[in-house]
Amino acid sequence: MSVRPYAPLRELPGGRPPRAEIVPNGVLGMLVFVCAEAMLFAGFVSAFTIMRAQALVWPPPGQPRLPVGETAFNTLLLLGSGVALWLARRAYRRDQRAVQGPLLAALVLGTAFVALQGREWLGLLEQGLTLQSSALGSFFYLIVGVHGLHAIGALALLFHAWRRLRSGWLPPGVFGAAEVFWYFVVGVWPLLYWRVYL
Amino acid sequence: MSRAAAALLALVLAAAPRLAAACAVCSSGRDDETQLAFLIGTIFLSLTPLFLIGGVAYALWRRAKRLAADEAAGVIRLPERRAPRPAGPPGEPAAAPRPAAGALRR
Numbered sequence: 113m114s115v116r117p118y119a120p121l122r123e124l125p126g127g128r129p130p131r132a133e134i135v136p137n138g139v140l141g142m143l144v145f146v147c148a149e150a151m152l153f154a155g156f157v158s159a160f161t162i163m164r165a166q167a168l169v170w171p172p173p174g175q176p177r178l179p180v181g182e183t184a185f186n187t188l189l190l191l192g193s194g195v196a197l198w199l200a201r202r203a204y205r206r207d208q209r210a211v212q213g214p215l216l217a218a219l220v221l222g223t224a225f226v227a228l229q230g231r232e233w234l235g236l237l238e239q240g241l242t243l244q245s246s247a248l249g250s251f252f253y254l255i256v257g258v259h260g261l262h263a264i265g266a267l268a269l270l271f272h273a274w275r276r277l278r279s280g281w282l283p284p285g286v287f288g289a290a291e292v293f294w295y296f297v298v299g300v301w302p303l304l305y306w307r308v309y310l
Numbered sequence: 311m312s313r314a315a316a317a318l319l320a321l322v323l324a325a326a327p328r329l330a331a332a333c334a335v336c337s338s339g340r341d342d343e344t345q346l347a348f349l350i351g352t353i354f355l356s357l358t359p360l361f362l363i364g365g366v367a368y369a370l371w372r373r374a375k376r377l378a379a380d381e382a383a384g385v386i387r388l389p390e391r392r393a394p395r396p397a398g399p400p401g402e403p404a405a406a407p408r409p410a411a412g413a414l415r416r
């Protein structure tokens with residue numbers, strides 16, 4: 113006989129014996145949210161693809177080229193953050209005390225990604241790429257900006273999970289929801305990089 | 311409309327796809343690249359929700375199956391551990407924290 117922690121029991125009505133819940137409510141809610149957000153990004157990418165196909169010259173005349181190399185480095189940081197979170201999940205199954213290191217690494221790498229993307233934006237603004245300057249600017253700031261907002265929201269959730277861990281107990285629902293959100297942010301980025309930057 | 315008329319209409323539309331694809335807003339027929347972009351966009355937007363919902367449903371189904379198998383095998387599941395209550399006013403002891411969950415695995 114074995115004992116498995118981290119699988120909360122759900123009380124059932126009618127005096128039936130409690131059963132382990134399939135996924136915590138927080139995780140299920142986050143999955144629904146992420147599905148809706150995935151459709152948002154799918155719409156953005158489709159519209160951008162059609163707009164780009166209709167353009168006679170790309171990038172539009174007078175507009176800077178997007179920094180492919182720097183953003184590739186940022187992409188590696190983000191993917192590294194996803195790997196760190198995966199390591200945190202593995203540690204979570206063994207002992208919560210071992211989660212702190214990888215979770216903090218995921219937080220730091222994710223924050224570095226957002227900070228470097230912000231720096232990249234400043235450079236592009238100085239070169240004349242603005243929301244109004246061209247269709248490229250409009251789509252670029254819309255798509256990458258919405259992704260950045262999601263990244264900031266997911267980082268806030270990761271930070272909340274880290275604080276709960278520091279306070280002594282990280283509930284599976286909180287950690288799972290933060291994981292789902294961050295994996296979405298990490299997973300959707302390579303698609304955006306491929307469609308927008310390359 | 312009779313079945314024969316419906317079949318005839320379908321045949322005409324199949325033979326003349328440009329009539330069926332005539333869209334006032336999507337500038338189809340402008341050039342091959344634009345048409346391809348519309349085609350890719352349509353396929354992408356059609357399949358994405360199917361994969362998303364299908365993927366989530368499959369993951370939940372697999373997890374439910376695994377939990378049922380665990381239950382049948384007599385695996386004991388511990389209830390969710392709550393954070394220890396902070397110390398109250400003097401004289402009232404704080405709740406003792408439970409041991410680390412990892413220590414309970416056999």
